[in-house]
Amino acid sequence: MAETAPKTEAFEPRIVAFLCHWCTYTGADLAGTTRQQYPPNIRVVHLMCSGAVDVVYVLKALMDGADGVLIGGCHPGDCHYESGNYKARRRVAILRNILGQLGIPEDRIWLRWISASEGKKFAETVTEMTEAIRAMGPCEFKQHWDV
Amino acid sequence: MDEALNEQTGQGSDTALVVGGGLAGMQAALVLAEQGRRVVLVEARPALGGFFPLLDNQFPTQSCGVCFMACDTPTYCPFVQCELHPNVEVVTFAAVEGVERDAEGRFRVRLVERPTCVDPDACTDCGACEEVCPVSVPREFGDGLETRKAVFRYYPKAVGKAYVVDPDACTRCGKCVEACDPGAIDLDAEPREVVVEAGAVVLAPGADAFPASRREELGYGRYPNVLSAVRFERMLAAGSPSSGRPVRPSDGRPPRSIAFVQCVGSRDAEGGQGHCSSVCCMFALKQALFAKERLPEAEVTVYYMDLRTFGKGYEAYLRRAEAAGIRFVRAVPSVVREVPGSRDLLLQVAGEGPASAEVPHDLVVLSTGFCPGTAGQDLLRAFGAEPDASGFGGGPEFEPCATAVPGVYLAGAFREPRDIPESVLDGARAAALAAERLGAADAAEEPRLPAPADFRGEEPRVAVVLCECEGFNTDRADFDALDRAAREVPGVVAVERVAHACSRAGLEEVRNRFAAAEANRLVLGACSHRIVEQLVRGVLRRSGFHPGLVTVANLREACLEAGGGTRAAADAVAAAVREAWYAGFPELRSESLERTVLVVGGGAAGMEAALRLAGLGLSVHLVEKEPALGGNLATSRFTLRGGDPQALREDLAARVEAHPAVKVHLGTRVEAATGRLGAFRSVLQTPEGEVELLHGAVVLATGAREAEPRSYGYGQSPRIVTQKEFEALLAEGRVPEGRVVMIQCVESREEAEGCRPWCSRVCCTHALKNARRLLDLHPGAGITVLYRDLRAYGTYEAQYRDARDRGVVFVSYDLDRRPRVEPDGERVRVRYIDPALGQEVTEEADWVVLSVGMAPDAAENARLADLYGVEVDAHGFFREKNPKAALADATRPGVYLAGLCHGPKHIEESLVHAGAAAGRCAAVVGRGARPVSENVSYVVEKICSRCGVCVEVCPYGARSLDMDENVARVDPVLCRACGACTMACPNKAAQQYGSSPKQMLMALDELLG
Structure with a gap:
């Protein structure tokens, strides 16, 4: 297990990113190889398709202490599995309805279409999201369930 | 062709040589490789791709999709697939220097590989050389929109270690050599000679982009706000300096008024470019649509001669561009001048009417087409064939992709100007011809491997192997801390380091460390899954281990390159250990396929x-x-x-x-x-x-069939006929001398009830062939062709020009002022507006011929x-x-x-x-x-309730319900491992190897631990 982060005053958001193998994960690779810097607050989970991101995984990430969740998939029409990204879109729409009931602001969950050639967009998205979540402060969901 | 082919089929030499690594060449290589052939794929530039890497988005989908070039399941971009395919050997930065053909028709081809001066096995892609290089020259990728160094990556997405030294730009200052930690750079590297013995050759050298500076009067090269299509395409790419926003290079501000000038370097016989480039209308529409989408306030105008949107779905794309507010002007700007000070541009526009005017725009894009390119011509000649009159490769009409030389095939835009879909089709056909020549296919037996050890049922013992990437990773993370952190993760029995996991020696080292640790799971902490996963799985499989034992932790791209540091890397390793712990092992088998085709x-x-x-x-x-x-x-x-x-x-x-x-x-x-x-x-x-x-x-x-017309008096007079009927009359010599009026686009390209909204592609050429045949029979025949856009694409343009030269009159009409036809005994009266005169003209025709298009x-x-x-x-x-x-x-x-x-x-x-x-x-x-995917989905039968949701969501029809056993079933041949069923199943009875819920949830615990 990693060394635990020292307790500091400043809040550092923790973001889990579920990335589809073919587009956004490859875009993240390109962000790396083209040396686009972005905040170190993100932890990447590699999946074959954004359509394979279970709502439970998102909730689990939040319950484990994530402050935000990014789901990255192929642009509409580009899914390697025909319609996985549309399934992800519908699933996220449903998830947003549930989040309110759980007291989680829905904009802690971001769904973005980022292609294999959009390394810059990936880096920008992570930067933008980190700042947005930082402004929102820590997600209290984990605390609520820490009984 | 086939008789000659069969006689001379090369025996024993089962290798195909593919020259040209654009989309046509890559498709040829992949189709051959998937048929079990050995392929050597040669590319003149330092990286595979051709024009394709330039194109972030393609018409008419506004997206990409070239991964579908794979014959089976779409996987990677084709250049990655070619690099990874075990049957394909890629040789870049190389040219054909000599060709010998033996008596059996086999080829011995001498290639000279230019030195990149950067050893790909040692290079870690760290970019230090590029940083210190003091040279700056225009970057050829994107036609000079950006600059690059003398040591550079040919394009950002180039696969693997793609650094290369440009010998012409390099000043030999040696700074890069000093900066390179692994010592990969050798400025004195020599060219390497490679000899390939091949039984068949596919030439796909591609066409060149027309150099816009050759049309001096249009100001390219003199005025910064005049761009070539290639340069504008690069500007629209997500990774461009303006992040895909159109800007004026002179001042960086967004343009208010963009002009696209069509046919620059096309349809210009005097300029030595007599062909239509076939693709420029479509890419101009695409670029115009993106410009309009990103700058909704900007005015976008396309100046054109004919809009040639003749491909499938392209007519609808034109409608979409019109609906988006793009303005179309049928006129060709002859001169572009710059306004001093503002650097705006004035276009001298001569319309169809007598008036000509200077029109202001503040950004001009020249829709530059294709040139055949002397490299392609020389290549063709080296193999003993000749280009056709247009300078393109051409070839026999009814043996497309063949050449005059048996065993040499031609594909892509060098054969004739063509777009991506047609180049890909060309590549697949050329591959079929080449494979046929190579002889019977069943020679390529898969090597029989022993049943793999998967250690099922044993307590997991995880070996973690960390890749230092020759100092790249160790510079960015504390590997000792990483090592300690990994040892603390439950289940880890060994933590090892290798210097460079993805080299051949490195992969063996990884396997040896894994075996020595007596572990039964392997976590490789290295770079992207995309790069290293298949490689290390392959090495393990060949050594008798189940590839499912391997889990990759992406330390480099996902953690260290982005600045994530040791903490992010340690979390990634810990998560991978959990995933490995709960790995499942599908039975590795192949499903047989019937070798009969209907x-x-x-x-x-x-x-x-x-x-x-x-x-x-x-x-x-x-x-x-x-x-x-x-x-x-x-x-x-x-x-x-x-x-x-x-x-x-x-x-x-x-x-x-x-x-x-x-x-x-x-x-x-x-x-x-x-x-x-x-x-x-x-x-x-x-x-x-x-x-x-x-x-x-x-x-x-x-x-499909020629449709039956319902308008223009068809059926009311025997002198009103379709093109197909007229063709028969001409062939039988039953058309006497007289006046003929042809009407194009009859009930085509219209949305109205009963019409065919698509362009039928062949009717313009059909009209041309009948007109020319009539002139052959009766040189004095008077022929008028009433058209909307004359779509004589590619080298058909030559026949269009010939028809005009021989006196055929072409008059355009608009849908709101369409011709009128009145049968009158033995003759037919046709009235239409002549746009040059602005007046109605009446012709008494002996025949009216209707181009009606095709219907399925x-x-x-x-x-x-x-x-x-x-x-x-x-x-x-x-x-x-x-x-x-x-x-x-x-x-x-x-x-x-x-x-x-x-x-x-x-x-x-x-x-x-x-x-x-x-x-x-x-x-x-x-x-x-067909081998079954490692990530295939399966059914946990005891909790399956046979609800059928998985059957509904599967995009491949791989799932069905077994009514006797009361469970869902997976057809492993059809499963493409997308995971849709695993998400849809309410009981989690639908599962998938490699990403089970247990693996995911445990990995999350570690990532956020």
Whole structure:
């Protein structure tokens, strides 16, 4: 297990990113190889398709202490599995309805279409999201369930 | 061709050489490789890709999709697939220097590989050399929009270690050599000679982009705000300096008024560019649409001669551009001047009318087309063939992709200007021809590997191997801390380090460390899954281990390159250990596929598909509903390029009927069908009774017909005929001298009820061929062609020019002022507006000939689509799997398309389509078996409630319900491992190897631990 982060005053958001193998994960690779810097607050989970991101995984990430969740998939029409990204879109729409009931602001969950050639967009998205979540402060969901 | 081919088939040499690593060449390489052939793929530039890496988005999909070029499941970008494919050897930065052809027709080709000066095995891609290089020159990728160093990556997405030193720009200052930690740079590296023995050669050198500076009067190179199409394309890419926003290079501000100037370097015989480049109208529309989308306030104008949107779905794209507010002006700007100070531009525009004016714009994009390129011409000559009169490769009309030299095939934009879909089809057909020449396919047996050890049931013992990446990773993370952190993760029995995991030696080192640790799971902390996962899994598999033992932790791209540091890397390793712990192990097996193919339709496409499939060693059943083979060929009498369709029909029919591997069923229709890729079962209703057939794939080639006109007085006078009827009259010499008026786009390209909204592609050339034949018969004949856009694309432009030179009058008309036709006894009166005069003109014609376009047999296509589980589009044509990269595949695995049933085509284009369908089909079913994916989904039977949701969501029809056992079943041949079923199943009875819920949830615990 990693060394635990020292307790500091400043809040550092923790973001889990579920990335589809073919587009956004490859875009993240390109962000790396083209040396686009972005905040170190993100932890990447590699999946074959954004359509394979279970709502439970998102909730689990939040319950484990994530402050935000990014789901990255192929642009509409580009899914390697025909319609996985549309399934992800519908699933996220449903998830947003549930989040309110759980007291989680829905904009802690971001769904973005980022292609294999959009390394810059990936880096920008992570930067933008980190700042947005930082402004929102820590997600209290984990605390609520820490009984 | 085939007789010559069979006589001279090279024996023993099973390698194909593919020259040119653009999309056509990569498709040829992949189709050959998937058929089990060894391929050497040579590219002149430092990286594979051709024009493709420039294009972030493509028409008409506004996205990409070239991953669908893979014959089976789409996987990576084709250049990654070529690099990874075990049957493909890629040689970049290399040129053909000498060709010898022996008596058996085999080739001995000498290649010279230029030195990149950067050793790819040592380079870690860290970029330190590029940072210190003091040189700055314009970057050729993107036509100089950006600058680059003397040591550089050819383009950002170039695969692997793509650094190269440009010897012309390098000042030999040595700074890069000093900066390179692994010592990968050698500025004195020598060229390397490679000799390839090949039984067949595919040449796909591509065409060059026309250098815009050759049209000096348009200001490119002098005025910063005049861009070439290539430069503007680069500007629109997400990774461009302006992040894809159009800006004026002079001041960086967004333009208010963008002008696209068409036909720069095209349709210009005086300028030595007599051809139409075929692609510029479409890419200009695409660029215009993106410009408009990103700058909604900007005015966007396209100046054109004819809008040539003749491909499938392209007419709808033109409507979309019109709806987006893009302005179209039928006029060609002759001169561009710059306004001093503002650096705005003034375009001298001469319209069809007498007036000419100077129109201001503040950004001008020149739609630069293709040049054949001397490199391609020299290459063709080196192999003993000659380019055609246009300077392009050309070749025989009815043997597309063949050359005068047996065993040498031609594909892509060098053969004739063409866009991506057609280049990809070309590549697949050329591969089919090359594979046929190489001889019987079943030689390529998979190496038999022992049953792999998967340590099922043992307590997991995880070995973690960390890649230092020659200092790249160790510079960015504290590896000692990483090592300690990894040892603390439960289940880890060893933590090892290697210097460079992805090199050949490094991969063996990884395997040795894993074996020495006596572990039963391996976590490799290295770079992207994309790069290293298949490599390390392959090494383990070949050493007798199950590839499912391996889990990759992406330290480099996902953590260290982005600045994540040790903490992020440690979390990634810990998460991977958890994933490895809960890994599952599918049975690694192949499912057998029937090596018989059913071809439905006995026209040119169906017969050609049957012959090519049979040539690739498959058994074929060819079904034709009529009592004779031929389809539309039966009523085709001559072509614009001088071919004899009757001779083609007789030749194809004779060869199909004589071929021992082809069984022809005339007067037959497919009554019923079930099954899937590898095992279809079809019932044929033949005149002799029902025949049941087991086959692995089906090629649909049901054709289309010239539509029957309902307007312009058709049927009211024998002197009002269709082009096809007129062709027959001409062939029989029954047209006396007189005046002829042809009307184009009759009920085509219109949304109105009963019309065909698509462009039928062949009618303009049909009109040209009939007009020229009439002039051959009666040189004094008066011919007027009333058209909307004259679509004589590619080298057909030469015949269009010839028709004009010989006195055919071409007059454009608009839909709101269409011609009127009045039958009057033996003559027909035609009234139309002449735009040059702005007045109505009346002609007394002896014949009025209507170009009506093509329509599919929508009802029959819908019936067949239903039988085989594929889709038809709104017009009744079969829908392709992907409109860019898989036009010969229907929307379901194992079903292929050939010819007019997919969309209008010329005869030669149908032959290309059929050859491509055969090549891709043979690449899948020809091997007789298909390996099951490592990530295949499965059913946990005890909790499956047989609700059927998984069956509904599976996009591949891989799931079904077993009513006897009361569970869902997975067909592993069809499963593409997308995971849709695992998400849909309410009980989690649908699971998938490699990403089970347990693996995911445990990994999350570690990531957030």
